[in-house]
Amino acid sequence: MRLDVVTIFPDYLAPLxxxxxxxxxxxxxxxxxxxxxxxxxxxxxxxxxxxxxxGGAGMVMKPQPWAEALDHVLAQPLAxxxxxxxxxTRRTQEGLGYAVPRLIVPGPGGVPFSQALAHELAxxxxxAFACGRxxxxxxxxxxxxxxxxxxxxxxxxDYVLNGGEVAVLAMVEAIVRLVPGVVGNAESLVExxxxxxxxxxxxxTKPAVWDDxxxxxxxxxxxxxxxxxxxxxxxxxxxxxxxxxxRPDLLHPSATGxxxxxxxxxxxxxxxxPELLTLQRACWVDQGRAxxxxxxxxxxxxxxxxxxxxxAYTTWVWRSGGRLVASGRGRRAPDDPTTWEVARLMVxxxxxxxxxxxxxxxxxxxxxxxxxxxxxxxxxxxxxxxIRMYKKAGYRLSAAPARHQGTVELTKKRRRxx
Ligand code: JD8
Numbered sequence: 001m002r003l004d005v006v007t008i009f010p011d012y013l014a015p016l017x018x019x020x021x022x023x024x025x026x027x028x029x030x031x032x033x034x035x036x037x038x039x040x041x042x043x044x045x046x047x048x049x050x051x052x053x054x055g056g057a058g059m060v061m062k063p064q065p066w067a068e069a070l071d072h073v074l075a076q077p078l079a080x081x082x083x084x085x086x087x088x089t090r091r092t093q094e095g096l097g098y099a100v101p102r103l104i105v106p107g108p109g110g111v112p113f114s115q116a117l118a119h120e121l122a123x124x125x126x127x128a129f130a131c132g133r134x135x136x137x138x139x140x141x142x143x144x145x146x147x148x149x150x151x152x153x154x155x156x157x158d159y160v161l162n163g164g165e166v167a168v169l170a171m172v173e174a175i176v177r178l179v180p181g182v183v184g185n186a187e188s189l190v191e192x193x194x195x196x197x198x199x200x201x202x203x204x205t206k207p208a209v210w211d212d213x214x215x216x217x218x219x220x221x222x223x224x225x226x227x228x229x230x231x232x233x234x235x236x237x238x239x240x241x242x243x244x245x246x247r248p249d250l251l252h253p254s255a256t257g258x259x260x261x262x263x264x265x266x267x268x269x270x271x272x273x274p275e276l277l278t279l280q281r282a283c284w285v286d287q288g289r290a291x292x293x294x295x296x297x298x299x300x301x302x303x304x305x306x307x308x309x310x311x312a313y314t315t316w317v318w319r320s321g322g323r324l325v326a327s328g329r330g331r332r333a334p335d336d337p338t339t340w341e342v343a344r345l346m347v348x349x350x351x352x353x354x355x356x357x358x359x360x361x362x363x364x365x366x367x368x369x370x371x372x373x374x375x376x377x378x379x380x381x382x383x384x385x386x387i388r389m390y391k392k393a394g395y396r397l398s399a400a401p402a403r404h405q406g407t408v409e410l411t412k413k414r415r416r417x418x
Contacts, residue, residue: 001124001179002031004073004101005168006066007131008048010034012165016172024182032172033076040068049134058135066130066141073128074100074148100149101128104171106164107136110153113171115194117154119370121171122178129171131164178371195369197250197314198267199242201235229308233270236311240269259359263318263326272317273306275324276346280306283346291380291406298344313343314367318360325351328360330367333376339411340368342377361393368414378402378409 005013013034016022024030038046049059078099102124111117121127128149130137145151156167177183192200208224210217222234243250250267268276280298288294301309309315313329325348333339342364347356365375377395379386387397387408395410402409 001029001122001176002033002076002078002101002126003172003176004033004035004076004126004128005131005172006035006037006069006073006129007163007165007168008037008133009131009163009165010036012131013169015169020182021173021176024176024179027181029179029181030176035069035073037065037069040065040072052135056135060135061132061137061141063138063140063144066137067144070103070128070130070141070145070148078126099126101126103128103130103145103149103151104168105130105132105137105142105145105151105153106156106167106171107132107153108155108158108160110155113154113156113167113174115174116370118171118174119178121175123371127175129164129168131168133163197243197367198239199247199250201238201242229311233307233311237270240267243267259355260318260326260363263320265316265318265363268310268315268317268327268329270307270310272315272324273303273310276310276315276317276327277301277303277306279324279327279346279348280344282349286349287380287383287386290384291382293406296380309344313341315344316360316363316367318356323348326356326360328364330364332369332372336374338372339374339376340365340372340414342375345377358389358393361390365414373414375412375414376409378404378407381406381408 007013016032017025021030021032025032037048041047047062048065049061052058052060102121104121104127106129130141130145142151142153154167154171156170161167204219204223208219220234222231225231280301284296284298288296288299294300297305309329313331315327315329317324318326327344327346328342329344331341331343333341342361345357345360345364347354347360361377368375375395376398377390379390381402387410390410391397393412395412398409398411400409
């Protein structure tokens with residue numbers, strides 16, 4: 001990946017020489033260049049700003065230096081080894097085919113930066129960042145740029161900074177650490193906050209009992225138990241409790257409108273397990289009859305199995321008047337993290353046929369991390385009604401033999417919404 005940053009304070013980007021990003025640059029995983037905007041001025045004072053037309057406080061950044069700086073970046077070679085995906089190759093002026101960067105302009109009025117956007121930008125071969133200062137850039141700079149490359153104004157958050165450099169530091173770190181090979185153990189990227197809608201669990205290291213100036217502080221015993229299933233359950237519970245306490249907005253995902261809007265939806269907790277067991281028993285009786293077998297996981301699982309499922313998947317529950325009436329869950333496929341398993345879609349029998357099932361399926365799809373490219377689900381090979389519904393939703397029967405006897409597997413490529 002190539003990155004170009006234009007700024008009047010190049011030293012502000014010096015931290016990108018350090019730590020993981022510095023190492024990734026030295027290893028050639030990312031090719032980062034910082035350009036001084038003043039190098040694209042031609043007067044003795046290297047002027048980059050002037051007073052605003054229409055009056056008002058502060059100064060505005062002049063268009064000419066920016067135009068020359070961005071044209072200079074555009075003229076840079078996208079070093080070989082940088083995979084040019086067609087997304088970064090823009091045909092301009094009668095079919096000329098050469099790579100152009102995606103330009104990110106930090107600004108308080110931009111689209112919110114997020115982990116999802118970080119994943120999207122990490123997939124680009126070439127990014128450029130324009131760091132503004134003063135009251136911002138002359139608006140015509142955006143017009144000039146948009147005629148040459150895709151431009152996105154992005155905000156780091158709802159507070160005011162003095163310029164774009166700090167935002168670029170944060171964005172570049174969040175993006176580059178997602179580039180394959182930059183973070184040694186990619187596994188650690190999976191369970192992070194904002195990756196799957198839950199905050200991270202608390203972490204501990206030696207000593208097992210810390211003598212904090214006479215105050216003994218032990219590590220939670222579960223973590224010393226060696227019981228990895230119980231540890232995973234405890235950690236998942238901790239993530240739920242922390243998210244509920246600090247970011248309840250993440251737990252109460254805004255329903256995708258439609259059938260779910262009238263219901264009270266949230267991420268499931270262990271307390272929901274008994275009702276989930278009851279609902280799955282009720283929902284899979286028809287599938288048992290349709291497929292002429294009672295040996296279907298939802299019909300044979302124990303309460304502990306349901307609890308374990310709450311750890312292995314992120315599960316959502318919807319209530320009506322306090323009654324658990326619907327649920328669905330999702331997770332990265334254990335053998336392919338870019339595939340998102342949509343599973344255990346349940347609607348109380350008295351509410352089936354109201355479009356809730358489809359709404360839950362679509363909701364679980366929306367919760368897939370940004371780097372997911374494929375949706376996967378399975379059902380009974382004789383569950384014709386469900387198979388029809390999944391096919392109408394764009395799923396196709398998978399050519400690969402189904403993992404579980406008596407089932408069929410269906411997949412669907414993820415369509416990019418933005
Ligand atoms: C770029 C100039 C300062 C902004 C007058 C203060 C991002 N989340 C964010 N907050 N602020 C910025 C940001 C601020 C910037 C520039 C980004 C360039 N300023 C201006 C408008 C009001 N001064 C940001 N990302």
